[in-house]
Amino acid sequence: MALLLLNAALILSVLAAVHWYLYRRLVKDVSRAGSPWRRIGTVLVWLLSATTAFVLVAGPAEPPFEVGSLADRAASAWLPVLLYLTLALLLGELVRPLLRRALARRSARSADGPGEASGAAEPGDRSRRLFVARTVAIGATTLAAGGAAAGRSGGSPSQGPGGQGVELSMPFTGLWRARNSPARKVPSHGTDLLGSRYAIDFIAVDDKHRTAGSRSWRTFLATEPPELFHAFGLPVLAPVGGTVVAVHDAEPDHEGRRSQLALVPYMLGQASRLRRGANGVAGNHLIISLSESGPFVALAHLKAGSVRVSVGRRVVEGQHIADCGNSGNSTQPHVHMQAMDSADISVARGLPMLFRHFREWPSGPEHFRVRARTVPEEEAVVEPLPGTAP
Template sequence: MKSARSRPAHPTSLVLRKLFPYAARLCLVAFLALLAGSFFAGIPVWWAWIPLGLWVVIGVGGNRRSGAAETGGGSGAAAPEAVTVAAPVAGRWAALNSPADKVPSHGTRDYGQEYAIDIVVAPGPGARPGPGWWPPARPAAAFPAFGKPLFAVADATVVRVEDGQRDHLSRTSWLALGYFFLVESVVRSLGGGRRVIGNHVVLDLGDGTHALYAHVRRGSARVRPGDRVRTGQPLGECGNSGNSTEPHLHFQLMNGADPDTADGVPFVWRGIGVPRNGETFTAEEPESTRARP
């Protein structure tokens, strides 16, 4: 791994990252309560729009202010130096929501995902179900990424592991996508970061850099907090837990172990770079997993 000490999170950024999510959740709860009250208690329906508007303002303001805090407030401040690591997967994959196209890659700095990337297996034509009207949902096993092994990107120490959340059905049909964005994503955000990232593994790579693997398959984790792992060592399997429309890996580097307070850190995959949206790439099988004659 290329050594590049990550800047510690700015104290103001830490406070904001703790404050804004809680405030946003409170506004959503107030909106839902007032909306229900408009039907059952005669509360004016327009009252519900006040906390909803505050939720939008908090979301936009939180991203802008935490972004200013991590760059020191200067518009000309340089981005953190990218950290070079191995690829977390093997085989042929395609990139989605890539930081090579925009930053923040997912439209938010929440949960340290400023430079995060999503990747799905890129098999032959027709092997990966696409969007459509029918069926409304598919089992996770219908997607080629489900169950694919995930590998350590560097020699590291495991600091966080969760793999008890279920792998839900896909949300790739038009009806399911509407439900996902209008209902499920909102409800999951009320549950905090762990309900958004789902099952996950966090590695401490040293020099203040941590790697997060999100949406891991339920029960697949092969490591526990405190374990030392080597580059290419299997950690678990790709799944569909958390805020996910289909089985995929959400990968990111960050400057702390807690996604709720960490800032994102740019990455480069050794021999691959940072694939752009829709770009396919092939990662070699780690030497530790290659079959020996």
């Protein structure tokens, strides 16, 4: 725990230094004291700093839908710009002395000509520094805006309603939030690796659409016990009838991470989990074959010791086959579900899925709609309905 708190303090210190650096290079260096831009720029940097703090706090706090949506939009718009802008300004540190020397040489050549006023070197030097600072600031801002725009436009189309896919039931009862949904983008998890092109995550929520019943300082700065989350230990049901062709149940459940600060060291361990292959990423999981030649459906991140079926076992739709856990590459307890063309996750290609009949709350707990043979919207809360749509 002490290491996690030290990590959180270090990241907060880095973020504070980054925002101070932005103020220095984009406001203080390019304006004179008391000028309008100095005042406006200072206010802007304070507002952007507040936006960063808001994003860090709002996610773990799980605020009402409207506030959460605002935080998501702020994060998607500002955080990439913050990253690109910082990198561009650091690159500008290499360009800055080169520009100064070039301008100094040019000024020296001009000073050798007639009519050069004596004692103009100091004001000229200040003018050159201001010119270089403004040039680097404008260039860095342009690069950052272009990089952020390119990143936002580079996604693949989402999986819309009315398409084809493997028709399945949702593998649970009650209310669950859809995350990393193919309705947002494809590949839904940002990669085609391990058959996850059309994968979807489901996180259990309460009637207020919260993933956990309580919050503490650990929610914002550190990790939390998996038992704190509504999803942990809930039954996972067979989404379709078929034969179990693979089972792995040897991975521990680790602590949950709602804190953006606690996610940083977790992400640094991503490479080691990938090197372990399917077991390191999927954690405890099982695979059901709909027929001898497929398709195949995988359910991942199951609770340690909870798998109730073995390889070769026939299961029927709705059968309790395991419990939800937090094993493998998982930041909080949830069910990861994907359809594939092979029982071997390491080489499988993902297939689209269609969920038969469910109720969906796309914008908070007040209003819902009934949908059929499609995938849930990103961040929508869903509840499976019995049977198929009329």
